[in-house]
Amino acid sequence: MEKVKAKKQYGQNFLKDTTILDKIIQSMPMNNNYVVEIGPGLGDLTKNLVKYKDLTAYEVDTDLIGILKSKFVIEIEEGKLKLIHTDVLEAWDKQKSLHDGKYDLIANLPYYIATNIILRALEDVACEHIIVMIQREVAEKFTAKANDKEYSSLGIITELLSVDAKILFDVPPESFDPPPKVMSSILYIKKDMSKSFDKEFNKFLKACFIQPRKKLSKNLTSLLTKETISDIYKELNINDNVRPHEVSSSLYSQMYTKVKNGRN
Numbered sequence: 647m648e649k650v651k652a653k654k655q656y657g658q659n660f661l662k663d664t665t666i667l668d669k670i671i672q673s674m675p676m677n678n679n680y681v682v683e684i685g686p687g688l689g690d691l692t693k694n695l696v697k698y699k700d701l702t703a704y705e706v707d708t709d710l711i712g713i714l715k716s717k718f719v720i721e722i723e724e725g726k727l728k729l730i731h732t733d734v735l736e737a738w739d740k741q742k743s744l745h746d747g748k749y750d751l752i753a754n755l756p757y758y759i760a761t762n763i764i765l766r767a768l769e770d771v772a773c774e775h776i777i778v779m780i781q782r783e784v785a786e787k788f789t790a791k792a793n794d795k796e797y798s799s800l801g802i803i804t805e806l807l808s809v810d811a812k813i814l815f816d817v818p819p820e821s822f823d824p825p826p827k828v829m830s831s832i833l834y835i836k837k838d839m840s841k842s843f844d845k846e847f848n849k850f851l852k853a854c855f856i857q858p859r860k861k862l863s864k865n866l867t868s869l870l871t872k873e874t875i876s877d878i879y880k881e882l883n884i885n886d887n888v889r890p891h892e893v894s895s896s897l898y899s900q901m902y903t904k905v906k907n908g909r910n
């Protein structure tokens with residue numbers, strides 16, 4: 647048994663429940679995609695993944711890289727496992743994609759940057775499936791639809807960029823060492839590979855939700871004149887009293903197209 651003290655600053659909660667580890671493996675899509683893991687930690691999920699697929703694992707913690715190198719000597723030598731010692735967000739800044747060909751992201755994510763990682767994976771054109779353990783509340787945001795309590799830019803972006811997005815199952819704190827303070831869930835997203843992420847659209851959505859309880863038209867005044875808002879509302883038949891969480895993702899997309907066209 648390793649004596650490794652989990653580091654809070656890296657969001658380290660190691661998954662120890664073998665039933666959950668098996669369930670994650672069973673959730674993997676049957677395809678020829680390569681696998682990328684973020685934050686292999688002590689390698690418990692990695693050990694299961696490498697039985698089925700070749701993979702690259704990105705780990706930021708120097709101490710863990712040392713442990714992983716000695717645990718996976720054979721797999722690394724045989725080229726089945728590639729370990730990359732870096733902050734994964736920096737890797738994405740440098741190379742746009744975490745792998746050259748199509749890949750699936752499978753990970754128990756560090757919760758402090760989980761939202762950023764999922765957004766980067768949605769943006770990464772090589773990533774097809776995202777199967778990640780995250781805080782339940784955050785998973786609910788990514789799968790929320792119009793009129794749901796958790797509906798925000800995250801649910802809208804995910805709905806527009808994917809063919810399927812759902813929570814597969816919940817994982818209680820006792821499954822981890824140390825146990826996190828929150829309930830966790832496995833989030834599954836199958837991306838629509840014909841669609842692409844638009845950063846400007848994401849900014850537009852954030853402005854739409856800046857004051858979530860106010861009228862959408864009020865929030866839009868930070869971006870558009872009252873006349874433009876009124877024109878767009880008329881063209882798309884939107885009620886002036888509507889609140890941000892009552893508008894469907896497709897209507898947001900249509901609104902944004904009009905905003906963009908107006909700017910050109």
Ligand SMILES: C[S@@+](CC[C@H](N)C(=O)[O-])C[C@H]1O[C@@H](n2cnc3c(N)ncnc32)[C@H](O)[C@@H]1O
Pocket residue numbers: 656657658659660661662684685686687688689690691704705706707710732733734735753754755756757759
């Ligand atoms: C929740 S733990 C999961 C560990 C392991 N996969 C498991 O299931 O037990 C998160 C892992 O992500 C790593 N990590 C944290 N921030 C990271 C970053 N910016 N880039 C890469 N790895 C990171 C941590 O060091 C840790 O190993």
